[in-house]
Structure formats: structure tokens, C-alpha cells
Amino acid sequence: MSLLREHWRKLALLIVGAGVAVVPLFVTGTDARYVLKVLSFVGINALIVLGLALLFGYAGQVSMGHAAFFGLGAYASAWVTKSLGLPWLVGLAAAVLLTAAAGILLALPSLRLKGHYLAMATLAFGEIMRIAFVEAKGVTGGPDGLSGIPYASIGPLSFDTPQMNYWLVWGVLVLAIWLAANIVNGRPGRSMRALHGSELGTMASGINITGIKVRVFTLSAVFAGVAGALYASVVGFVSPSTFSLHLSVILVAMAVLGGTRSLAGPLLAAVVLTLIPYADAILPGLSREVMTVIQEWEADVYGLVIIIVILFMPGGIAGALRGVFVRGGEAK
Amino acid sequence: MSLLQVREVTRSFGGLIAVDRVSFDVHDGQIKAIIGPNGAGKSTLFNLLTCFDRPDSGSVLFEGRELFGERPDRVVRMGVARSFQNTQLFEEMTAHENVILGTHARSGSSFTPAALRLPSARKRDDLASQEADRLLRLVGLESWRGSLAADMPHGLRRLLEIARALATSPRLVLLDEPAAGLNTQETTALGEVLYRIRDHGATLVIVEHDMGLVMEVSDEIVVLDRGCKIAEGPPRLIQKDPAVIRAYLGEEDADEL
Structure with missing residues (x-):
């Protein structure tokens, strides 16, 4: 029975994966560049939100500074590839190492304390990094940012078209989803579910609660850092205004709307909420005026989403769906 | 050598001394019980031994290593x-x-x-x-x-x-009132499980109210009253100990036994 369900699950994932892979083949016409770029942004945001889903939905912690990790990864890889002229993979490695180090340094002291110290620490970290991005002109280019960042490349393989960029971003995202799903379904995931059930019981099982939270936080910081490296090479330009508290809030909104103890929910929320300001990429009929209104009210929509979710469906999309299935199951 | 050495352990909450300079040893392969009237400090002592709470002073050595100051999950991994x-x-x-x-x-x-x-x-x-x-x-x-x-x-x-x-x-298992809320049949089954655990090589310390179970399974008993150890020994001697009888049948706690 469960084996059969497992097969269906795999089949469904395979179909979704194949669907995602062939999208660039069907996106043609004058808008193709724009649409593929928007879809790459969707993948990049989804990668960050995947990390936040592990942190918020499984480890029960909130980060208000993930835009800063995103920026750290973007600047690290931009600097290594553009200013130092090193290969893209070296830039990616720099992004991973830097964000991992920053994640551990931030999480270790704040997660040893009870309560929402991590949220506070990440909020401060985000502001400090935003200022650092502006002031460290020698590396970041200051308020003007860095432009002319080379495309991603792995050996002879160059990701220099919108199609290739799309495949790069979504390929990395699929890999990250696989890693995250394995963690959630494996021992670390079981420990985190235990933590939800009983903190005392978890300690009595010899599980280092702080250690697990620190590792989840570091992993989520690295996911954001990798997303940053992808962003830098896809857009070719980074500037400090991108990595603001505003973005951190949007990312948290996606994770909260997506729901707890789920990866699919937050991923879906990331896709939908990222597309709102780019609705014209999906619905070509939308006029410029409508788009202006949507983009002006974007932040308000996200704020409203957080309030509605917290008030009426604290489990988010995933929690609401679970509720429907559980109730349906009991009715039988 | 004893597996667990409890030395002069003290813990107070405000003015109340919940555990007052308690010392005893637990030997390898034993079942040791900690008993005492309500409020004697059993549960406090228990949380101290497992590092879920911190003592004011004293020392607990497990296999010769100090437990106090360790995190609870580390203590579990130590055995x-x-x-x-x-x-x-x-x-x-x-x-x-x-x-x-x-x-x-x-x-x-x-x-x-x-x-x-x-x-x-x-x-x-x-x-x-x-x-x-x-x-x-x-x-x-x-x-x-x-x-x-x-x-x-x-x-x-x-x-x-x-x-x-x-x-x-674990090498040492501490059970906090394992028989609380169990009926007679379940308590008998629990006793058998305790023997089985000991036969598998673990040493047991139980905090327990159920006197029938304690007298039957334990090799040695520590009796606490108002935070102090008032007696220690095998069940037969504890049952006759005048200080223990006084603690249980004394004025405030006459309804305990």
C-alpha cells in the first residue's frame, strides 16, 4: 500500500520535473527572454524559500535576514568571477563557504538562548550587511553595484542564454529539493518532528537540539547564498537595494503562507507570490496600467497575506490541505 | 567501584532547601529505589542527577566522570x-x-x-x-x-x-515514578520489565510511590524526607527503620502509607 503510494509519488514528481524541464522549448516569441528571466527569478526565490521552509516549518525558527545571505552569495560570486576572473564554480564555492560561515557565527550564539533571539539577530545582521554592501565600495561597487558579471559556466559548458540560465537555476533547485526532502524524511527530519512533539523527550533521546537548529539555519543560509550566486550570473548586475529588509519580509511571507512541516507548500507559495509583480509574463493580455497598480501594492499584498495566514490558517497552505485530508479520512 | 557516586548534592529554591547534602552510591547491576513522602525532594534530586536541573553545590560522578555542568542530551549520550x-x-x-x-x-x-x-x-x-x-x-x-x-x-x-x-x-536508567497511575496487573508487568532490563546489563534507579513494587524489586532503598537522606539500606531494614516509620507516619504525612 505505502509502496504503491511511493511509486505514485515518484511518478508525479517525474512528470512535474519533466514539465519544468521542457518549459523553455515552448516559450517562444518576442517575450521569450522576459518570460524565461521571470521564471528564473521564480526558481531563485523558490531556492531561498526552500531553506526558510526547513528553518521555519521544521526547526520552528524565523530569519528576518535571508536577503543578506542572498546578497552575500551574490557579491561573493560576483567579486570572485568578475574582479578576480576566476571560474564560476570557484565563485559558487566562495558563496557557499561565506554564507555557511556567516550562518554558523550568527546561529551558534543566538540559538543557545531560548526564544526568538535568532529572529532578532538576523534582523540586525540584515541591516548591517545592507550598510556593508553600500560602504565596502572596493568589493561591492558601493551604491552603484557591480555590473558586467560573467555568465555561469562549468568547464566548456556556458550558461549564456535565457534558456540555459533557466535550466541552470531550475536544475540547482531540483537538486536542492532532493537534498531537503532527504533531510526531512531522514534522521534530522525525525529529530525535528520530535522537537515539535516534546522538547524534554527530545533531550531525553540524547538529541542535541541546539546543534540541529544551528545546522538547519546554516543550511538555509547556504541555500540563500547559492541563490545569490545564481542571481548574480543570471542578471549580470547586483546592487545593494535588492538585498533589503523588504525582500527578507517577502521571503518569510512565502514560507509562512506555504505552511509548516511541508516543502511543497512553501515552494508553491514562492512560485505564486514571485509571479504577482510579473503577472504580465504569464498573462500577456494585462495592460501596463494594471501592472503598475499591482507593483505599487505588492508590499501591501504580502503584508496582508502574512496577517490573514497567521489569523485564519496558522498551518499555511500545507496545514490547510492536511486538515482537509485528515477530516476527510475521519469522515469515512 | 560504584557506577554512580552522589556526593553532598544540594538544591534550594528561594528559602526552601529541596535537596540537602544528599549522598549515596549506586552499584553496577543494582536496582536502587528513592522513596519518601510528598515534597521530600525526590523529583528535584532526579532532575539534578540527569542534569535537567542545576544544583547549588555537590557532585555526581558517573563512571568516575562529573555529570554536573553537562547538557542533558550529553548526559544521555554518556550512558x-x-x-x-x-x-x-x-x-x-x-x-x-x-x-x-x-x-x-x-x-x-x-x-x-x-x-x-x-x-x-x-x-x-x-x-x-x-x-x-x-x-x-x-x-x-x-x-x-x-x-x-x-x-x-x-x-x-x-x-x-x-x-x-x-x-x-544506557548503562544507567533512571525512572521517575514508573508505576504512577498503573493498576495492580500493570504494576506486576512493570516489575517484570524492570528485572528484564537489569538482566540485560543496565543498572536502575527508580523514584517510586508504590511501596509494594519498591519493596519487591529494589536491592537497596534511599529514603528522603524534607530534602535530607534519613535512611539507606535493603528493603527489610528500611521497613523497620524508626526514622522512616516516623517520616511516613508522622503528624503531617499520616495518610501516606
């Missing part, structure tokens, strides 16, 4: 497992999964092997599953394997918590 007076199970998980979590103490929750689904992770999961099944049989819960902890009757939940404690491969 001291515990149960709780109010069971702390993972309600939304099955009995089998609850016990598997105990095995995490030995084999860790490391991310990398799990994330990459390395063969070592799979092998460890298989071993953990088998170990959990063995321990469910040991406490007689094999037929409840797939049930959620939340759906299990009270008495069996206590046994499940004991199985989870055993899954951490």
Missing part, C-alpha cells in the same frame, strides 16, 4: 537515560518511531549522510528499526508497533517511554 513522571512521548509518531528516536543518541542525526542518502545512512536506519523492534518486544509492546503514542493507554505509554530510554543504550 544515563531517564523517563518522566509526566510522560514526554512524541504523540504524533508511532510507538516504533518513538523508540527509534532513542537510537539517535548513539548514531546521531547527522545531515550529510541523510541528505545524500548514503548507504551508511540506510544501514543505520535498518539497524535502528531492528533495535526498536527488539526493545518493543522487551517491554511487551510489539503489538502496538504501528499505533500513535497519543492513542495508547496510560500504562503502556510508560512502558513505551522506558523502551525509548533503553534505545539510547
Whole structure:
């Protein structure tokens, strides 16, 4: 029975994966560049939100500074590839190492304390990094940012078209989803579910609660850092205004709307909420005026989403769906 | 040499001294009971021994190593497992999964092997599953394997918590009132489980109210009253000890026995 369900699950994932892979083949016409770029942004945001889903939905912690990790990864890889002229993979490695180090340094002291110290620490970290991005002109280019960042490349393989960029971003995202799903379904995931059930019981099982939270936080910081490296090479330009508290809030909104103890929910929320300001990429009929209104009210929509979710469906999309299935199951 | 050496342990809350310079030894292979009237400091002492609480002063040596100052989860990994007076199970998980979590103490929750689904992770999961099944049989819960902890009757939940404690491969198991709320039949079954645990090589310390169970299973008894140790010895001597009788039948606590 469960084996059969497992097969269906795999089949469904395979179909979704194949669907995602062939999208660039069907996106043609004058808008193709724009649409593929928007879809790459969707993948990049989804990668960050995947990390936040592990942190918020499984480890029960909130980060208000993930835009800063995103920026750290973007600047690290931009600097290594553009200013130092090193290969893209070296830039990616720099992004991973830097964000991992920053994640551990931030999480270790704040997660040893009870309560929402991590949220506070990440909020401060985000502001400090935003200022650092502006002031460290020698590396970041200051308020003007860095432009002319080379495309991603792995050996002879160059990701220099919108199609290739799309495949790069979504390929990395699929890999990250696989890693995250394995963690959630494996021992670390079981420990985190235990933590939800009983903190005392978890300690009595010899599980280092702080250690697990620190590792989840570091992993989520690295996911954001990798997303940053992808962003830098896809857009070719980074500037400090991108990595603001505003973005951190949007990312948290996606994770909260997506729901707890789920990866699919937050991923879906990331896709939908990222597309709102780019609705014209999906619905070509939308006029410029409508788009202006949507983009002006974007932040308000996200704020409203957080309030509605917290008030009426604290489990988010995933929690609401679970509720429907559980109730349906009991009715039988 | 004794497995656990408790020396001059003291813990006070404000002006109240809950545990007052208590010392005793637990020897390898023993079942040792800690008894005393309500408010004697049993549970406080218990939380101190497992490092879920910090003492004002004193020392607890386990296999010659100081426990005080360690984190609770470290103490578990050093080989001291515990149960709780109010069971702390993972309600939304099955009995089998609850016990598997105990095995995490030995084999860790490391991310990398799990994330990459390395063969070592799979092998460890298989071993953990088998170990959990063995321990469910040991406490007689094999037929409840797939049930959620939340759906299990009270008495069996206590046994499940004991199985989870055993899954951490402890040398010393501390049980906080394992018979509380059990009926006579369940208490008898619990006694047999305690013997089985000892025969598997673990040493036991139980805090218990049920005098029948204590007198039957324990090799030695420590009696606490108002935070102080007032007697220590084998059950037959404890039953005749004038200080113990006074503590239990004295003015305030006449209804205890």
C-alpha cells in the first residue's frame, strides 16, 4: 500500500520535473527572454524559500535576514568571477563557504538562548550587511553595484542564454529539493518532528537540539547564498537595494503562507507570490496600467497575506490541505 | 567501584532547601529505589542527577566522570537515560518511531549522510528499526508497533517511554515514578520489565510511590524526607527503620502509607 503510494509519488514528481524541464522549448516569441528571466527569478526565490521552509516549518525558527545571505552569495560570486576572473564554480564555492560561515557565527550564539533571539539577530545582521554592501565600495561597487558579471559556466559548458540560465537555476533547485526532502524524511527530519512533539523527550533521546537548529539555519543560509550566486550570473548586475529588509519580509511571507512541516507548500507559495509583480509574463493580455497598480501594492499584498495566514490558517497552505485530508479520512 | 557516586548534592529554591547534602552510591547491576513522602525532594534530586536541573553545590560522578555542568542530551549520550513522571512521548509518531528516536543518541542525526542518502545512512536506519523492534518486544509492546503514542493507554505509554530510554543504550536508567497511575496487573508487568532490563546489563534507579513494587524489586532503598537522606539500606531494614516509620507516619504525612 505505502509502496504503491511511493511509486505514485515518484511518478508525479517525474512528470512535474519533466514539465519544468521542457518549459523553455515552448516559450517562444518576442517575450521569450522576459518570460524565461521571470521564471528564473521564480526558481531563485523558490531556492531561498526552500531553506526558510526547513528553518521555519521544521526547526520552528524565523530569519528576518535571508536577503543578506542572498546578497552575500551574490557579491561573493560576483567579486570572485568578475574582479578576480576566476571560474564560476570557484565563485559558487566562495558563496557557499561565506554564507555557511556567516550562518554558523550568527546561529551558534543566538540559538543557545531560548526564544526568538535568532529572529532578532538576523534582523540586525540584515541591516548591517545592507550598510556593508553600500560602504565596502572596493568589493561591492558601493551604491552603484557591480555590473558586467560573467555568465555561469562549468568547464566548456556556458550558461549564456535565457534558456540555459533557466535550466541552470531550475536544475540547482531540483537538486536542492532532493537534498531537503532527504533531510526531512531522514534522521534530522525525525529529530525535528520530535522537537515539535516534546522538547524534554527530545533531550531525553540524547538529541542535541541546539546543534540541529544551528545546522538547519546554516543550511538555509547556504541555500540563500547559492541563490545569490545564481542571481548574480543570471542578471549580470547586483546592487545593494535588492538585498533589503523588504525582500527578507517577502521571503518569510512565502514560507509562512506555504505552511509548516511541508516543502511543497512553501515552494508553491514562492512560485505564486514571485509571479504577482510579473503577472504580465504569464498573462500577456494585462495592460501596463494594471501592472503598475499591482507593483505599487505588492508590499501591501504580502503584508496582508502574512496577517490573514497567521489569523485564519496558522498551518499555511500545507496545514490547510492536511486538515482537509485528515477530516476527510475521519469522515469515512 | 560504584557506577554512580552522589556526593553532598544540594538544591534550594528561594528559602526552601529541596535537596540537602544528599549522598549515596549506586552499584553496577543494582536496582536502587528513592522513596519518601510528598515534597521530600525526590523529583528535584532526579532532575539534578540527569542534569535537567542545576544544583547549588555537590557532585555526581558517573563512571568516575562529573555529570554536573553537562547538557542533558550529553548526559544521555554518556550512558544515563531517564523517563518522566509526566510522560514526554512524541504523540504524533508511532510507538516504533518513538523508540527509534532513542537510537539517535548513539548514531546521531547527522545531515550529510541523510541528505545524500548514503548507504551508511540506510544501514543505520535498518539497524535502528531492528533495535526498536527488539526493545518493543522487551517491554511487551510489539503489538502496538504501528499505533500513535497519543492513542495508547496510560500504562503502556510508560512502558513505551522506558523502551525509548533503553534505545539510547544506557548503562544507567533512571525512572521517575514508573508505576504512577498503573493498576495492580500493570504494576506486576512493570516489575517484570524492570528485572528484564537489569538482566540485560543496565543498572536502575527508580523514584517510586508504590511501596509494594519498591519493596519487591529494589536491592537497596534511599529514603528522603524534607530534602535530607534519613535512611539507606535493603528493603527489610528500611521497613523497620524508626526514622522512616516516623517520616511516613508522622503528624503531617499520616495518610501516606
